[in-house]
Amino acid sequence: HTLVHIYEVIKCLGLEEEGTKSYCAPEVDTAVLFFAAIFHDAIYNPKSSTNEADSAVLFEELCSLCPDPDAARTEHRRRVITVILATAKHKYDGEDAAVKDFLDADIAVLAKDREAYSLYAACIRLEYGHVPRNTYLTERVKVLRNFLKRERLYFKDDGREERARDNLT
Numbered sequence: 668h669t670l671v672h673i674y675e676v677i678k679c680l681g682l683e684e685e686g687t688k689s690y691c692a693p694e695v696d697t698a699v700l701f702f703a704a705i706f707h708d709a710i711y712n713p714k715s716s717t718n719e720a721d722s723a724v725l726f727e728e729l730c731s732l733c734p735d736p737d738a739a740r741t742e743h744r745r746r747v748i749t750v751i752l753a754t755a756k757h758k759y760d761g762e763d764a765a766v767k768d769f770l771d772a773d774i775a776v777l778a779k780d781r782e783a784y785s786l787y788a789a790c791i792r793l794e795y796g797h798v799p800r801n802t803y804l805t806e807r808v809k810v811l812r813n814f815l816k817r818e819r820l821y822f823k824d825d826g827r828e829e830r831a832r833d834n835l836t
Contacts, residue, residue, distance in 0.1 A: 676704045679772040699765045703750035713794045719755040723748045767822035777834055778827035784834040811835045
């Protein structure tokens with residue numbers, strides 16, 4: 668949950684360079700995804716359970732500094748907040764393709780090759796270095812099992828599912 672993660676999300680969504688082929692559905696407004704990528708972990712404290720809500724509040728507060736009566740921009744803000752809040756549980760039952768694409772990108776690391784996934788897992792442990800080892804392992808297993816219980820990890824069927832499940836076991 669560093670700038671590397673933000674960059675990886677932006678890269679996965681195909682937003683890092685103008686003209687890059689986007690991973691996103693054609694109807695997705697990439698501005699919503701870009702702002703969600705920048706702000707979804709803007710506040711990240713491993714000791715907190717409100718990071719996503721706090722990040723959404725920060726985004727809203729910054730937007731309020733630049734009031735804009737344009738209804739379209741108000742809708743963009745609402746959608747960015749929806750994306751940010753959806754990352755809390757990584758569940759979404761709605762129809763907004765932007766949210767689905769973002770959630771897939773946010774956990775794309777789970778489907779990386781074994782070495783990259785192992786590095787990610789080691790970094791997560793470092794983030795939670797304040798947690799005693801046995802407690803961390805118990806809680807991490809719960810998180811991973813909750814992911815594995817899901818019928819699908821990703822909204823898009825693009826070949827990542829099996830590799831991600833292998834990494835999580």
